[in-house]
Amino acid sequence: MGRSHELPRTAGRFDGDDTGCSMLHVDMDAFFASVEIKRRPELAHRPVVVGGGHRGVVAAASYEARRYGVRSAMPMSQALRLCPRAVVLPPDRAAYTAASARVMAILRDVTPLVEPLSLDEAFLDVAGATRLHGRPGAIAATIRARVEGELGLTCSVGVAPTKFVAKLASARCKPDGLLVVPAARVLDFLHPLPVTALWGVGARTAEPLHRLGIRTVGDLDATPVDTLRRAVGVAAADHLSALAAGLDPRAVQPDEVEKSISSDHTLDADLTAEVDVCRELLRAAEDVGNRVRARGFVARTIGIKIRYADFRTVTRVRTLADWTDSTREVYATAVELYRSLRLDRPRIRLVGVKAENLRAAAATPQQLALDVATSARAAAPAEPGVASRAESGPAPVPRPAADRAVDAARARFGAAAVTSGTLLRKRAVAPARPDDETPNNSFTS
Secondary structure, three states: OOOHHHOOOOOOEOOOOOOOOOEEEEEEOOHHHHHHHHHOHHHOOOOEEEEOOOOOEEEEEOHHHHOOOOOOOOEHHHHHHHOOOOEEEOOOHHHHHHHHHHHHHHHHHHOOOEEEEEOOEEEEEOOOOHHHHOOHHHHHHHHHHHHHHHHOOOEEEEEEOOHHHHHHHHHHOOOOOEEEOOHHHHHHHHOOOEHHHOOOOOHHHHHHHHHOOOOEHHHHHOOOHHHHHHHHOHHHHHHHHHHHOOOOOOOOOOOOOOOEEEEEEEEEEEEOOHHHHHHHHHHHHHHHHHHHHHOOEEEEEEEEEEEEOOOOEEEEEEEEEEEEOOHHHHHHHHHHHHHOOOOOOOOEEEEEEEEEEEEEHHHOOOOOOOOHHHOOOOOOOOOEOOOOHHHHOOOOOOHHHHHHHHHHHHHHHOOOOOEEHHHHOOOOOOEOOOOOOOOOOOEEO
């Protein structure tokens, strides 16, 4: 979809007419910020921004902060200029993942046809749930009541005949709203909206449309498709023409697996030493590993993203011999990929790690190694300042079990409850090479 904050808002409503509606789009309101405010009630009604350091970006902003113009993906420096009194909090992915799991469980109580788009939004097809749970509009109202009653959070729900219109409806009734668009009123709903409301119309695509005098969805629907094809190309023209006519045949895909899970961090100061870069790789690998396991996935491909001080960006990926959800293996691979760049004291402003080529862990057979203690996984490069397992002896506990123990502690007590001791230090000693003999470093709670 285009820039949803530019859509005109309307009071959420349901007048009893949900004819032809089977698609719901549930979107949590300012999710990350709302989770933080729920944990810290004293922050209620204050402008709260979740994000990185001064050179990072905004991950989420409360509605109080949005009144000052603060938006997601905005540079933190700009956000703080707009709202100097904002309360800035670092992201707590473990807390957001745990809250998301509870939201998705509520949705799956209604229907198994749930397609999560991210931690804070999902599509539902309720066509087969009406006999048990009532009409689509009533189902949406029940979902909103349960989310608020059980989690203390609010969500907005759009109800419509198609996924596209349902998503637009939820955006228009934010925050804490419900909007139903019956089949007979889809065009009445769509046509007054700005053309940037259509999926695929960003600033670049909007330029040739505006030159044709196309400002609204209705304008586009009235434009001959051949004219659109000359302006934006055949594929884009056909896609936009269908959406403007209210057509969207896509079904809810409950088994749709995310293409990738990533974590990156813009540093407050450029990094030059490998030890500092590896510490940030460890921080990102812990986040990625936790989220991969929380979603019940395993990954076959690990990648890194490095952005230099001059904003040049390089990426590297590696496909593993076997599937993994191990933080240790994600980190080890990320370090190897970084070292393969053979950099000589570069100035680095952003470090990122991603896992891709994902599939459901339950559907993936695990390949067992006969010599587990000396397998590649067990002998992976250590955390910064930590001797490798091959040097410090066989691991007493299988690493995946340790990962899950850490996940459980974080889910219960927060992301800071258990972390690598390396990440508690201002500076870490160099990552272990094969000839290093440094003491082992355990997780710290």
